[in-house]
Amino acid sequence: MRVALFITCFNDVLFPEVGQAVVRLLHRLGHEVEFPAGQTCCGQIQFNTGYRDACVPLVRRFARAFAGFDAVVTPSPSCAAMVRHHHATVAREAGDPGLPAAVAEVAPRVLDLTEFLVDVLGVTDVGARFPHSVVFHPTCHSVRLLGIGDRPQRLLAAVEGLTLVDLPGADECCGFGGTFAVKNVDTSMAMGADKVAAIRSTGAEVLTSADTSCLMHLGGLLSRGRAPVRVMHLAQILAGDDR
Amino acid sequence: MSEATRLSRVHEPLPTFAGTPPFPEAAKAALADEQLRRNLRRATTTIRTKRASAIAERDDWEELRLAGAAIKDDVLARLPKLLVELEANVTAAGGIVHWARDAAEANAIVASIVKAAGATEVVKVKSMVTQEIELNEALAREGIAAWETDLAELIVQLGHDRPSHILVPAIHRNRTEVRDIFTREMGAAGLPAPENLTDDPRALAEAARLHLREKFLRARVAISGANFAVAETGTVMVVESEGNGRMCLTLPDTLITVMGIEKLIPTWRDLEVFLQLLPRSSTAERMNPYTSMWTGVTPGDGPQAFHLVLLDNGRVDTLSDPVGRQALRCIKCSACLNVCPVYVRVGGHAYGSPYPGPIGAILTPQLRGIARHPVDEQTASLPYASSLCGACFEVCPVRIDIPEVLVHLRAQVVRQHGWRARTLTQEAAMMGALGVAFGSSHRLGAAERLAGLGGRLFGHRGRIGRLPLPGLLGAWFRGRDLRAPARTSFRRWWSGQGRTRR
Numbered sequence: 001m002r003v004a005l006f007i008t009c010f011n012d013v014l015f016p017e018v019g020q021a022v023v024r025l026l027h028r029l030g031h032e033v034e035f036p037a038g039q040t041c042c043g044q045i046q047f048n049t050g051y052r053d054a055c056v057p058l059v060r061r062f063a064r065a066f067a068g069f070d071a072v073v074t075p076s077p078s079c080a081a082m083v084r085h086h087h088a089t090v091a092r093e094a095g096d097p098g099l100p101a102a103v104a105e106v107a108p109r110v111l112d113l114t115e116f117l118v119d120v121l122g123v124t125d126v127g128a129r130f131p132h133s134v135v136f137h138p139t140c141h142s143v144r145l146l147g148i149g150d151r152p153q154r155l156l157a158a159v160e161g162l163t164l165v166d167l168p169g170a171d172e173c174c175g176f177g178g179t180f181a182v183k184n185v186d187t188s189m190a191m192g193a194d195k196v197a198a199i200r201s202t203g204a205e206v207l208t209s210a211d212t213s214c215l216m217h218l219g220g221l222l223s224r225g226r227a228p229v230r231v232m233h234l235a236q237i238l239a240g241d242d243r
Numbered sequence: 244m245s246e247a248t249r250l251s252r253v254h255e256p257l258p259t260f261a262g263t264p265p266f267p268e269a270a271k272a273a274l275a276d277e278q279l280r281r282n283l284r285r286a287t288t289t290i291r292t293k294r295a296s297a298i299a300e301r302d303d304w305e306e307l308r309l310a311g312a313a314i315k316d317d318v319l320a321r322l323p324k325l326l327v328e329l330e331a332n333v334t335a336a337g338g339i340v341h342w343a344r345d346a347a348e349a350n351a352i353v354a355s356i357v358k359a360a361g362a363t364e365v366v367k368v369k370s371m372v373t374q375e376i377e378l379n380e381a382l383a384r385e386g387i388a389a390w391e392t393d394l395a396e397l398i399v400q401l402g403h404d405r406p407s408h409i410l411v412p413a414i415h416r417n418r419t420e421v422r423d424i425f426t427r428e429m430g431a432a433g434l435p436a437p438e439n440l441t442d443d444p445r446a447l448a449e450a451a452r453l454h455l456r457e458k459f460l461r462a463r464v465a466i467s468g469a470n471f472a473v474a475e476t477g478t479v480m481v482v483e484s485e486g487n488g489r490m491c492l493t494l495p496d497t498l499i500t501v502m503g504i505e506k507l508i509p510t511w512r513d514l515e516v517f518l519q520l521l522p523r524s525s526t527a528e529r530m531n532p533y534t535s536m537w538t539g540v541t542p543g544d545g546p547q548a549f550h551l552v553l554l555d556n557g558r559v560d561t562l563s564d565p566v567g568r569q570a571l572r573c574i575k576c577s578a579c580l581n582v583c584p585v586y587v588r589v590g591g592h593a594y595g596s597p598y599p600g601p602i603g604a605i606l607t608p609q610l611r612g613i614a615r616h617p618v619d620e621q622t623a624s625l626p627y628a629s630s631l632c633g634a635c636f637e638v639c640p641v642r643i644d645i646p647e648v649l650v651h652l653r654a655q656v657v658r659q660h661g662w663r664a665r666t667l668t669q670e671a672a673m674m675g676a677l678g679v680a681f682g683s684s685h686r687l688g689a690a691e692r693l694a695g696l697g698g699r700l701f702g703h704r705g706r707i708g709r710l711p712l713p714g715l716l717g718a719w720f721r722g723r724d725l726r727a728p729a730r731t732s733f734r735r736w737w738s739g740q741g742r743t744r745r
Contacts, residue, residue: 007733009681013691014726016733035737040681048631050653051674058681144633173584177630179670184628185718186271190588191630192723220723223706 004066005033006074006083006110009041010212018075018212021239022113026073028239029121033073038065044082047090049179055090056099062087063102069109071120075235077112077142078211084110085145112142113235114151114210124154128240131161135204136234137195137218139211140173152210152234159237165202169194176217192221199229206230208237258405259377263595265624270589279415283590286414287581293527294578294638301523310516312642315572318507319562325474326553329507332477336539338549343501345556350381353466353499356550357387360497362464368481368488369393370468371409371575372503372554374597375610378466389466390432390458392487394451401428407591407599409577410525415590418442429454455487465491465546469502470574471517472551475510479551480536482518484526492535498546503554505571517574520640524576557610564614566651570605572641577602579635579645585628594628595621601635604628605648613652617659626652669714688735694728702727 003026007019026033043058062083066072074080084107091099117123136156142148156164175181175191182188195218199207207222207229209215219231263269273279298304318325330340343349357365365382367373367389379389379400391400398413399406402424406412413421422442429436434454440446467488471480479500481488492498508517522531540549562568580586580600591599596607604625611622626649635645680690701707707725711717719725731739 009687012687012733013694013728016729016731016736019733020736035734037684037734037738040684040687041677043681046674046677048650048653049670049674050626050650050655050657051671052654052657054674054678057678061681140630140632140634144637171634173630173632173634175584175630177632179715180627180630182715182718183670184267184270184585184630185721186267186274187585187589187628188630189722190274191584216726217723220719220725223724224708224722 001031001070002068003031003033003116004069004072005035006039006042006066006072006076006079007035008074008076008079008212010216011075014216015212015233018233018235021233021235022073022075025126025235025239029117029123029126031121034069036065036069042079042082042087043090044079044086045178047082047086052090052093056094056096059087059090059094059103060096060099063099063106066106066110067102071116072106072110073113073116074110075113075233076211076213077114077146077148078139078213080110080112080115081141081145083107112146112148112210114148114155115146117155117238118151125158126155126238128238129160130237130240132206133163133165133202133204134206134208134237135165135167135199135202136170137167137174137199137207137209137214138170139209139214142210143171148210155234155238156208162237165204167202168198174214174218176214178213181217188217189221192217196221196225196227200227204229206232206237208232208234210234258403259380260405260592260595260597263592263621265621266593266595266628267624269593269595270585270628273589273593278417279590280588282415282417283587286411287587290411290527291581294524294581297523297527297529300529301519307516307520308640308642311520311574311640312572314508314513314516315505315641316569318509319505319568319571321509322504322562325507325509326504329472329474329477330553332475333479333539333549333551334477336477338477338539338551341550341552343552343554343556346376346381349376349501349552349554349556350378352550352552353378353501354382354385354387356497356499357382357464358385360464360548362387362462362497364388364390364458364462365464365466365499366390366392366458366462366491366495367396368465368467368491369396369412369483370466370501371597372468372501373466374406376501376554376556378501390455390462392455392458392491393483394448394485394487397451397455398424401425401432403428405592406597408580409575409598409600409602410580411577415592418444418447421447425450425454433457455490459487459490459494462491462495464497464499465495466499466501467492469500469506470521471514472502472507473509473511473514474507476538478511478536478538480514480534482521482531483533483535484528484531486533489533489535492537493545496546497548497550498537499550499552501552501554503556504558521574521576524574524578524638524640557612560612560614561606561609564609564651567605567609567614567648569643570602570609570648572643573602573606574641575602576640578638578640582634582638583629584632584634585630594625596625601629601645601649602643605643605645605652608652613655613659618656623656623660626650626656669716673715684734688732691728691732691734695730695732698727699730
């Protein structure tokens with residue numbers, strides 16, 4: 001099985017340790033990943049803000065970079081959803097005769113890390129140890145758009161020493177929403193403030209999630225509020241990072 | 244109430260949504276209102292919980308949703324034919340059908356019918372479409388008083404206010420505020436509130452009943468909207484909870500119904516689906532308390548003149564958009580409002596339209612013609628009034644993929660404001676810069692090294708705190724820190740030690 005890592009632009013620039021954790025985790029489970037160097041961005045931020053034309057070269061680039069792999073694993077359900085649900089729309093509108101077929105070939109192989117672990121590798125216990133109390137934020141796109149269900153919670157539950165605490169109002173959006181976070185900054189921060197209050201009410205040491213983008217927003221709010229909550233991507237916990 | 248008092252009240256300018264600033268600005272003001280946020284949070288949480296249990300009772304809910312969407316899609320595909328069928332059946336049953344291209348035409352038709360009936364006032368059943376066309380304001384200009392008889396609409400009207408929710412127009416008010424409005428305003432509009440009125444809900448409802456009864460018994464003309472109209476029989480239907488609708492629909496001599504052309508359904512049997520979907524989604528009831536239906540006129544029973552005004556007002560334009568047209572499936576249940584994290588914090592007024600919340604964000608721009616021509620800044624801000632969390636789609640009883648339409652309309656906004664957006668705004672400049680960086684992996688690598696340098700310059704212990712940047716960039720740092728860009732991006736790590744030493 002040839003497995004590619006789609007790192008996503010966010011993780012590449014801001015959170016490289018998330019990608020490193022994915023590589024380490026998959027290596028531990030006996031799988032080598034490749035990193036196609038031609039990859040850049042899935043185009044979600046452009047698509048969701050209305051800049052459809054700007055998506056076309058990115059969709060083309062994505063299909064080319066990841067052609068020929070059996071699975072394309074990404075630590076971002078939100079970006080996986082962009083590829084699986086919206087790349088076909090962009091390709092259809094682009095008027096490029098080869099693009100829809102290229103997208104149809106690649107898009108279904110793009111999997112969130114939790115899907116790859118649970119569905120393809122068939123593991124929930126990845127052999128990690130993390131003796132901390134953890135609160136999990138189920139991001140909207142992971143649940144409602146990609147439909148990863150409770151895979152992250154099942155993976156977390158199998159981590160040795162980890163105490164998973166319930167997040168009140170877990171199904172409500174944290175207020176990130178891509179450019180919504182800056183275009184509707186007041187509403188975004190009001191939503192984020194409520195989410196942060198819910199997180200802090202749990203008393204958990206660590207906040208985790210399958211998506212880095214929401215964690216960037218919540219982490220930014222927690223950091224500004226000097227809250228003693230560590231923010232980690234799910235992959236870092238599963239890889240056994242405990243620094 | 245004397246004729247002079249009535250007229251002076253009629254001629255007071257009524258508040259409208261005109262002049263609402265773009266959404267981010269309107270939302271900012273609303274968020275600052277603590278009372279509003281408490282009222283909204285309490286009301287929407289209650290109704291959301293009740294809805295969830297009403298839906299959980301049905302194991303065929305998903306099938307009902309699919310059926311509801313399919314019936315509405317069929318209606319939209321065959322609209323011209325079904326409308327003509329409806330017209331023929333209403334006419335055969337003694338009703339008179341009018342066709343209105345826009346708000347002005349509809350308002351003129353209604354005003355002329357009221358005048359021909361010799362009336363100077365009308366009672367109204369709660370109706371979204373008459374809010375949309377600002378019928379009350381148009382009638383006031385003709386010297387006709389329009390009295391809202393739905394309890395919440397009455398609160399809004401007496402409060403010189405605007406509705407902020409599709410089902411619960413006064414959701415932004417708590418009962419103490421309602422008591423104050425009744426005490427202060429009822430006397431000028433008719434029967435005054437009882438002395439020493441308390442904020443007990445029963446006392447408030449009783450005050451409204453007494454105030455309204457006088458109007459029901461006096462009115463000669465009533466105006467309603469329609470929840471459904473059955474093409475095969477010409478039957479029009481209104482569902483409601485308070486019985487005020489039943490009073491309006493049966494007591495006056497003349498009944499005028501204004502209906503958006505998308506409200507029709509092909510057959511009587513289709514009601515089976517919608518009379519399950521609507522109450523459970525809307526009021527969280529298994530069945531709504533009052534279901535009134537009428538087919539033309541019945542000699543000696545109920546209104547003896549029935550006028551049906553079929554309204555376009557942007558619906559045909561909406562229909563022309565293959566992605567956007569699903570918004571016309573909407574049965575105005577308001578479930579999407581109650582689950583929307585934006586609506587529950589900001590409330591309905593910020594949307595600048597009688598259709599607030601997620602459905603308003605996709606319906607209002609389309610009814611205002613976004614598919615045809617550039618729209619104003621307030622309208623253009625509505626498709627962005629969402630974090631695209633998808634909670635709305637999850638609850639929609641007719642499966643309108645609201646996030647899909649939001650993103651589709653955003654693309655229309657960008658396309659229409661092309662020259663301005665692309666050359667002048669910071670957003671367009673950022674999108675352009677991202678396009679350059681993401682256009683090649685070498686350029687992205689260079690951008691990352693630059694970002695890493697920036698991170699070292701502005702960051703402190705791996706995070707960037709307050710940065711005095713303008714516009715959208717600065718907006719991030721107002722209440723949030725940012726993780727400083729890594730010194731070594733993943734890409735660089737991989738090409739160096741990453742590949743060999745993990």
